[in-house]
Amino acid sequence: MILYGIPTCDTCKKALKALQAAGKEVTFRDVRAQPLTTAEIEAITHEFGDRAVNKQSTTYRAFNDFLKASDIEAQIAAQPTVLKRPIIQNGTTWHLGWDAATEAALTA
Structure with missing residues (x-):
């Protein structure tokens, strides 16, 4: 399982902690320190489309x-x-964000 995020993101920290507490083997991928490859960006945008971009963020x-x-x-x-x-x-399955449904699906 790979968690893409940044180490200062509270939601990423919460997700990582919950997954590890559930005994899941998680690789944290800091997208700032290790930029995404073209193939990774294409896979993410293929899966989520424009939902992958946080248009409410100060960055955007x-x-x-x-x-x-x-x-x-x-x-x-x-x-x-x-x-x-x-x-x-998680293998061939992708999840965007961290909510109750995602947590239930990944920590069960």
Whole structure:
């Protein structure tokens, strides 16, 4: 299982802690320190589309008009912290965010 996020994100910390407490083997992937590959960005955007980008974030709001008009892949490549977090890959299954349903599905 791979958890994509940043170490300062409270939701990522909460998800990581819950998954580890449930005995899951989780690899934390800091998208700022280890930028996503083109293939990873494509997989995420294929799975979630524009939902993968947090348009309410200060990162997104700071984008210039050109970058806001660019495709999702370009936005994520330019600034990986614009991703909604966490993104969790569990084999071939993907989860976006951390809510009760995601927690139930992954910690059972």
